[in-house]
């Protein structure tokens with residue numbers, strides 16, 4: 001298997017940010033897997049485009065989660081929001097074997113991609129079997145904000161470091177696409193000023209970066225997928 005997969009961690013982005021990302025995919029007819037964090041009107045738009053969008057869950061089991069106080073509360077919240085979800089990436093890559101088993105056995109999750117192995121070639125899915133649970137796992141290959149911490153970040157689709165053998169799952173965040181920043185401090189400095197869902201276009205406009213960054217890499221990937229089969233959902237990884 002030698003494919004590129006586009007995934008998006010919603011991470012409580014404002015609706016207009018999510019809308020921008022969704023529209024770029026819709027206009028190019030490109031498939032993506034979204035990892036949902038919260039309820040908002042834009043979720044209906046994502047659900048309405050089931051021909052393009054697979055909706056997975058993005059459980060946040062860290063302290064002070066808005067999704068619940070226990071792992072079960074969080075997973076119940078998630079499944080209520082996206083009842084059909086079979087794919088998961090946990091927020092902050094929270095995981096331990098008992099949690100993964102619970103998600104698989106009790107919440108119908110069959111595929112997990114909560115492990116980041118940046119730029120590592122030859123990634124492929126494997127099935128974790130433990131006490132009746134069968135959970136397919138596949139590491140992901142690149143995350144927009146992690147590139148901000150790299151000495152030589154990848155912001156261009158023609159970068160040869162992207163085009164190695166193996167499954168390559170890319171993870172973008174609507175907020176980072178909107179800001180197009182290559183320095184994580186910009187986002188970190190804005191966060192205390194206003195909760196993310198309340199960020200308006202006017203509020204962020206002074207901080208939007210021109211030039212290459214998460215947004216241009218995202219747009220180039222969408223363009224590539226549009227020209228090369230239209231992309232695939234995470235759950236299609238299991239269809240041989």
Ligand SMILES: [Zn+2]
Nearest residue numbers: 009011091092
């Ligand atoms: Zn997250």
